[in-house]
Amino acid sequence: MAHQQRPAPSTTNDTAWKSGLRPPPKDFRPQTEDVTATKGMDFEDMFLRRDLLMGIFEAGFEKPSPIQEEAIPIALTKRDVLARAKNGTGKTAAFVIPSLQQVDITKNKIQALLLVPTRELALQTSQVCKTLGKHMGVQVMVTTGGTTLKDDIMRLGEVVHVLVGTPGRILDLAGKNVADLSECPVFVMDEADKLLSPEFTPVMEQLLAYLPKERQVMLFSATFPMIVKDFKGKHMRNPYEINLMEELTLRGVTQYYAYLEEKQKVHCLNTLFSKLQINQSIIFCNSTNRVELLAKKVTELGYSCFYSHAKMLQSHRNRVFHDFRHGAFRNLVCSDLLTRGIDIQAVNVVINFDFPKNAETYLHRIGRSGRFGHLGIAINLVTYEDRFNLYRVEQELGTEIMPIPSVIDRGLYVAPGATDEPQQKTQQQQSQQRNGAPAYGQAQAQQQNGRQAQQQAQGQAQRR
Numbered sequence: 001m002a003h004q005q006r007p008a009p010s011t012t013n014d015t016a017w018k019s020g021l022r023p024p025p026k027d028f029r030p031q032t033e034d035v036t037a038t039k040g041m042d043f044e045d046m047f048l049r050r051d052l053l054m055g056i057f058e059a060g061f062e063k064p065s066p067i068q069e070e071a072i073p074i075a076l077t078k079r080d081v082l083a084r085a086k087n088g089t090g091k092t093a094a095f096v097i098p099s100l101q102q103v104d105i106t107k108n109k110i111q112a113l114l115l116v117p118t119r120e121l122a123l124q125t126s127q128v129c130k131t132l133g134k135h136m137g138v139q140v141m142v143t144t145g146g147t148t149l150k151d152d153i154m155r156l157g158e159v160v161h162v163l164v165g166t167p168g169r170i171l172d173l174a175g176k177n178v179a180d181l182s183e184c185p186v187f188v189m190d191e192a193d194k195l196l197s198p199e200f201t202p203v204m205e206q207l208l209a210y211l212p213k214e215r216q217v218m219l220f221s222a223t224f225p226m227i228v229k230d231f232k233g234k235h236m237r238n239p240y241e242i243n244l245m246e247e248l249t250l251r252g253v254t255q256y257y258a259y260l261e262e263k264q265k266v267h268c269l270n271t272l273f274s275k276l277q278i279n280q281s282i283i284f285c286n287s288t289n290r291v292e293l294l295a296k297k298v299t300e301l302g303y304s305c306f307y308s309h310a311k312m313l314q315s316h317r318n319r320v321f322h323d324f325r326h327g328a329f330r331n332l333v334c335s336d337l338l339t340r341g342i343d344i345q346a347v348n349v350v351i352n353f354d355f356p357k358n359a360e361t362y363l364h365r366i367g368r369s370g371r372f373g374h375l376g377i378a379i380n381l382v383t384y385e386d387r388f389n390l391y392r393v394e395q396e397l398g399t400e401i402m403p404i405p406s407v408i409d410r411g412l413y414v415a416p417g418a419t420d421e422p423q424q425k426t427q428q429q430q431s432q433q434r435n436g437a438p439a440y441g442q443a444q445a446q447q448q449n450g451r452q453a454q455q456q457a458q459g460q461a462q463r464r
């Protein structure tokens, strides 16, 4: 039986517990209705344990977002949930909060299994669990491929309440009887449609067999193609369905395309770098090979840049992800590895150097900017070969991708108070360019640049 420590709702005067909390500095950037159009519920109205509420407020969450308002109260009744909401609107906390609420800290068992499709997303999600559960004493473990199995086996010898990870590794651990899921009542699939693609579905089904019959299954994503129907019929019991996507794209993200030839792309990117006010940017390519080639070109142009893709060593991937998140460099070139779920609030520009092949990928990619209702732009470099794809994506998403104007209004993607200068090449970068330094391994040279990016993100921009 879960630990029931229920504080009175927000109508009581008992607020002393709040005064000792240390939330991050308030974010005053404007936000769109994608996150502000709520019914006005408070986290304190949700009958959550006080130590969990403390973690929520200390994370700087003042009010629930629309998806949190809809999903958390239902999830707390232990009903199955199938929820669809736009990118960056807080789906993670919408499943992490009810999962944590149901954990009995005194019990030495895995009580929530949170599955995600990529290793980076697993790290990010486990961090959210730790942040929100900070005052609960909850033990969260993250496990993914690309790390030593033995370390995971050792860790599972200690207490684990919440297990976050990618399906293959967890199945491995469950199959070896190392991860005991027999009393795990909560099973969450984030980016559920991806986890139900043919490469993952058999693993998901095998994993479910390790859980008790009485369990709660929750599926979250911004995209739910037909693929999910099968799973729903087979493994969910009368799920409560939430769909907060009357329109699909984010209100805060303006989309443009530049029509050009393949050989003009690098030049175009250079122009964008010199004109745009990039806080941090993610640049997507359609293959790992092209990621590396482009990162090299961007470095040669003299801009701060790293890259990441699935064929890299996991330790390098982690390093790049960590450094970018902490603003150590400004531009990240990557493959679709980082298309889903990745949350870096300082990203205000997404560039599709290569136009994606389908509408879902497009939606998730451009959703890397404009996080939590903030502003951002997405720029698509489109060639003759992409013209039908561009049209199809617009049709399928019911959105408009406009031709890029000669000047982009900074009010569309730059928070008020940020510097009005575009990113500049530093002397270090220029000398690296002469020395032909590779794209990977630039972190120290770019620290200055990155710190600035972070400050801008928090609305404390300084002029260079």
Ligand SMILES: Nc1ncnc2c1ncn2[C@@H]1O[C@H](COP(=O)(O)OP(=O)(O)OP(=O)(O)O)[C@@H](O)[C@H]1O
Binding pocket: 060, 061, 062, 063, 064, 065, 068, 085, 086, 087, 088, 089, 090, 091, 092, 093, 221, 222, 340, 341, 342, 343, 345, 367, 371, 372
């Ligand atoms: N109630 C809240 N108040 C303030 N910020 C919040 C709140 N809920 C979530 N956030 C912040 O919003 C950002 C986006 O949240 P999250 O990553 O959960 O979005 P998502 O819906 O899962 O997006 P995606 O579809 O891209 O995975 C995060 O930085 C998170 O900390």
Ligand SMILES: [Mg+2]
Binding pocket: 091, 092, 190, 341
């Ligand atoms: Mg997410």
